[in-house]
Amino acid sequence: MTQTEDMDDTSAPLIEHLAELRTRLIRCVLYFLVGMVICFTVATPIFNFLTAPLCQVLAQRGQDCDLIFISPQEGFFVAIKVSLLGGFILGFPFIAHQLWRFVAPGLYKSEKGAFLPFLIASPFMFFLGAAFAFYVVTPLAYDFFLGFQQFGAEGEAVVGEEVAQGLSVVFQGSAQEYLNLTIKFIVAFGMCFQLPVLLTLMGKAGLVSAAGLKSVRKYAVVGILVLAALVTPPDVITQIILFVVVYGLYEVSIQLVRRVEKKREKELRAQGLWFDEDELEAEFDEADAEDGERDR
Numbered sequence: 001m002t003q004t005e006d007m008d009d010t011s012a013p014l015i016e017h018l019a020e021l022r023t024r025l026i027r028c029v030l031y032f033l034v035g036m037v038i039c040f041t042v043a044t045p046i047f048n049f050l051t052a053p054l055c056q057v058l059a060q061r062g063q064d065c066d067l068i069f070i071s072p073q074e075g076f077f078v079a080i081k082v083s084l085l086g087g088f089i090l091g092f093p094f095i096a097h098q099l100w101r102f103v104a105p106g107l108y109k110s111e112k113g114a115f116l117p118f119l120i121a122s123p124f125m126f127f128l129g130a131a132f133a134f135y136v137v138t139p140l141a142y143d144f145f146l147g148f149q150q151f152g153a154e155g156e157a158v159v160g161e162e163v164a165q166g167l168s169v170v171f172q173g174s175a176q177e178y179l180n181l182t183i184k185f186i187v188a189f190g191m192c193f194q195l196p197v198l199l200t201l202m203g204k205a206g207l208v209s210a211a212g213l214k215s216v217r218k219y220a221v222v223g224i225l226v227l228a229a230l231v232t233p234p235d236v237i238t239q240i241i242l243f244v245v246v247y248g249l250y251e252v253s254i255q256l257v258r259r260v261e262k263k264r265e266k267e268l269r270a271q272g273l274w275f276d277e278d279e280l281e282a283e284f285d286e287a288d289a290e291d292g293e294r295d296r
Contacts, residue, residue, distance in 0.1 A: 003047060004091050020102060024099065024101065024102045027077060027098050027201060028091070028094075028095045028096075028098050028099075030188050031091040031094040031095055031098075031215075032087050032088065032091040032095065033087070034087075035086060035087035035088070035089070035090030035091035036083045036084060036086070036087030036091075037083075037087075037230040038086070038087075039082060039083045039085075039086030039087050039091060040080075040082075043078075043082045043083055043086075044078040044079075046082050046086055047078060047079075047175070047179070050082070050179065051065065051067065051178070051184055053134065053135075053138040053142055054067075054142050054173070054178060054184070055147055056139055057139055057142045057143045058146070058171070059265065060143075061146065061149075063170070066172070067173050067174065067175040067178055068172055068173070068174060068175065069174070069175055069176075070174050070176075070227075072175050074174070074175060075175070077176060078176050078179055079178055081176075081180075081183070082179070083152055085183060091124070092123060094147070096119060100116075103115075103198065107130050113154040116218045118197055118200070118201050122194060122197050122216060125190075125193040125194055125196065125197055126190040126191070126193060126194060127190070127195075128193055129189040129190040129191070129192055129193030130186045130187075130190040132181075132187035132189055132193070132245070133185040133188070133190070134186060136241070137185055137189065137238055137241060137242070138182060138185050139180075140237055140241070141185065141238050144237075144238065146171055148169075149169055149170050149171055150168060150169040150170075158166050172219050184231070185231075188231040189231075189242070190229070192227070192231075192242070192245070192246050192249070193249065195246065195249045195250060195253055196249050196252050196253045199213065199250075199253035199254075199256070199257060200253060200256040200257060203256070203257035203260045203261065203283065204260050208257060209257065209261065210254050210255075210257045210258040210261060213250075213253065213254045213257060214254060217250075220247075220250055221247065224243055224246045224247050224250070227242070227244060227246065228240075228242040228243045228246070249272060
């Protein structure tokens with residue numbers, strides 16, 4: 001068989017894989033577009049739902065929940081952004097299924113059983129983080145932001161020690177700016193809640209260990225503090241909440257990685273393939289001692 005024939009034989013499976021990948025990607029795009037169109041038809045109810053944290057804070061302050069458009073095209077772009085977010089959420093189960101169908105044939109049965117739980121846990125943890133951001137963090141953030149309003153009382157508003165006649169600085173928010181900030185919170189917390197899934201998967205692959213995660217705990221604390229300062233408003237309470245949650249997830253990840261290591265050790269011991277480092281060192285010491293006695 002010539003070298004050209006060898007190249008033809010190896011290129012055929014590659015072309016088939018690329019063709020299948022193209023088909024799967026086209027289906028993923030179609031699922032996303034269908035979800036986007038569905039959400040576009042109900043964009044207003046979805047946006048009203050997303051304004052619930054803001055309306056709650058404004059109601060506590062005795063204010064009406066009103067948002068404005070500051071440009072003629074802003075309403076259209078708000079509907080598009082709502083549709084993009086909703087389309088991704090609706091289409092994600094179908095998109096994940098297509099990706100799984102592409103990857104699964106190349107995995108062994110044991111690998112499929114090991115990888116599938118992570119594929120299910122990832123969207124669950126994302127939605128959990130998104131719900132935490134929407135129902136807990138976002139109201140606290142908007143309560144902090146709206147605390148800088150100034151209301152004139154009977155034509156006067158006290159600013160420091162001075163009196164400004166008829167001054168009122170109140171919230172008249174842009175619908176697009178509000179949506180951008182809310183989506184930022186939802187996506188940021190959803191991604192942060194992927195930490196246990198990511199570290200556990202890396203632990204199963206042998207890329208990280210429980211002992212290694214413990215040894216870099218102080219660096220993880222600094223990294224989490226920086227993350228909390230970047231993805232939250234300049235509100236100490238919100239930053240502390242994010243730090244406590246993400247650090248708790250880091251500690252949970254250590255325990256999950258430890259469980260993965262114990263399970264792997266148990267399986268290797270059952271197969272007779274596990275060798276403890278201490279036992280190996282003891283055996284080497286005994287062998288050295290025997291060699292020394294023989295030399296004498």
